[in-house]
Amino acid sequence: MTSTLPPSATTGSRRLLTELPGPRSRELAARKAAAVATGVGTTMPVYAVRAHGGVVEDVDGNVLIDLGSGIAVTTVGSSAPRVVAAVQEQVAAFTHTCFMVTPYEGYVAVAERLNDLTPGDHDKRSVLFNSGAEAVENAVKIARSHTGRQAVVAFDHAYHGRTNLTMAMTAKSMPYKSGFGPFASEVYRAPLSYPFRDGDLSGVEAAARAIDLIDKQVGAANLAAVVIEPIQGEGGFIVPAPGFLQALAQWCREHGVVFVADEVQTGFARTGAMFACEHEGVVPDLIVTAKGIAGGLPLSAVTGRAEMMDSVHVGGLGGTYGGNPLACAAALAVMDTIVEEGLVERARQVERILTERLGRIRSGDPRVGDVRGRGAMMAVELVEAGSTTPDPATAKAVATEAHRNGVVVLTCGTYGNVLRFLPPLAISDDQLHEAFDVLDAAFASTAPA
Ligand code: PLZ
Secondary structure, eight states, rough: OOGGOOOOSSSOOOSSSSSSOOHHHHHHHHHHHHHOTSOOOOOOOOOOEEBBBBBBTTSSSSSEESSSSSHOOTTBBOOOHHHHHHHHHHHHOOSOOTTTTSSSSSHHHHHHHHHHHHHHOSSSEEEESSSSSHHHHHHHHHHHHHSOOOOOEEETOOOSSHHHHHHHHOOOOTTTTTOOOOOSSEEEEEEOGGGGGGGTHHHHHHHHHHHHHHHHHHHHHGGGEEEEESSSTTTHHHHHHHOHHHHHHHHHTTTEEEEEETTTTTTTTTSSSGGGGGGGTTOSEEEEEEGGGGGTOEEEEEEEEEEHTTOOTTSSOSSSSSSOHHHHHHHHHHHHHHHTHHHHHHHHHOOOOHHHHHHHHHHOOTEEEEEEEEEEEEEEEESSSSSSBBBHHHHHHHHHHHHHEEEEEESSSSTSOOEEEOOOOOHHHHHHHHHHHHHHHHHHHHHHO
């Protein structure tokens, strides 16, 4: 296939040579339908051949502006130069020995960097896995081992993965859970702080509401862990009201419950801080990371208090591929890139541009009920004008229009009515503005007459 690649784009902006999807993408979509299980969905059936900076190039020679980062993964950019160099060097040296058989420095170095970069200056340990879901599962294993308790609390609208335990922790039935039960036991759900839908409830009041339910329906004495996304991802980019996370973490501390931050989507500069917990001054006991950690190579981690992490017996944590050397080389290059290129600050600049552009859309369009998020993790929640009734049809229509015009955007939310924006931090201001010009037009063309 490499011999028939279209020429690489020379400029950074969109280039539409065919309709989207183009003829070669349509051919591949037909092959996918015949070869790939139907259960794997596709947001935008445009087949990629290259991605770099803020763009994705397709098999038909089209260049799309990327506001998705492969679901918040390529935060440093796809094929970021340091990552490419580090992985090339590692792949030629060795691809795998298994850290549990003959270990290697890359894994240890990633653990050291994670212990250093994550919130809190207490003594920490880390353990590496492959996917976000796998790391969440292991955080629960560690919390159970440390506390000798079984129950786990997750929240309304939560997303933690597709494995059996993480399906139980994930809130939304369709498409993640429907038909796949029975689910893991001892998982309980508490109400979140959702400012757009909570009326005047403050963060502290929302925490009291959640704690009351946890206390009465689970009981602290049975509770191993509270697991929460500091800003919810798939559930709708919900930023809890100030004080909510603090109050929950405080209650956990008082009752010996392990407070676990799932920063799979929010971690590594995405929200304008290295980790989203920092915005609220919260120090989690365990922090789960993945996605942005390794620029697209599969890697995830649990990092946390040494006494909790080390409560597990030798051999109790692991996996054949966890902390694969290529992924570790990539992760070290990602962390260098974030620091050396000032990407935390870049995420804040992206937030300013997105806030301004989304604010403009909101002021002219009553379907935009809420603009929210932090850094390069922003969203709009679409509603029926003048209400809070979810409007998934508009989210879908705007996304489809953007896709047709060469901008990769994703939807999310329990009600499917949230358009989310997750550009790689390697995107240029011009590319962002061009993408939002397309979105302006998409909102205008889908507005009711
Ligand atoms: N925790 C907070 O966002 C993954 C899922 C896409 P994995 N989110 C994207 C899909 O439809 O499968 C995610 C997340 C949070 C955990 C996960 C799970 O991470 O690497 O997909 O297992």
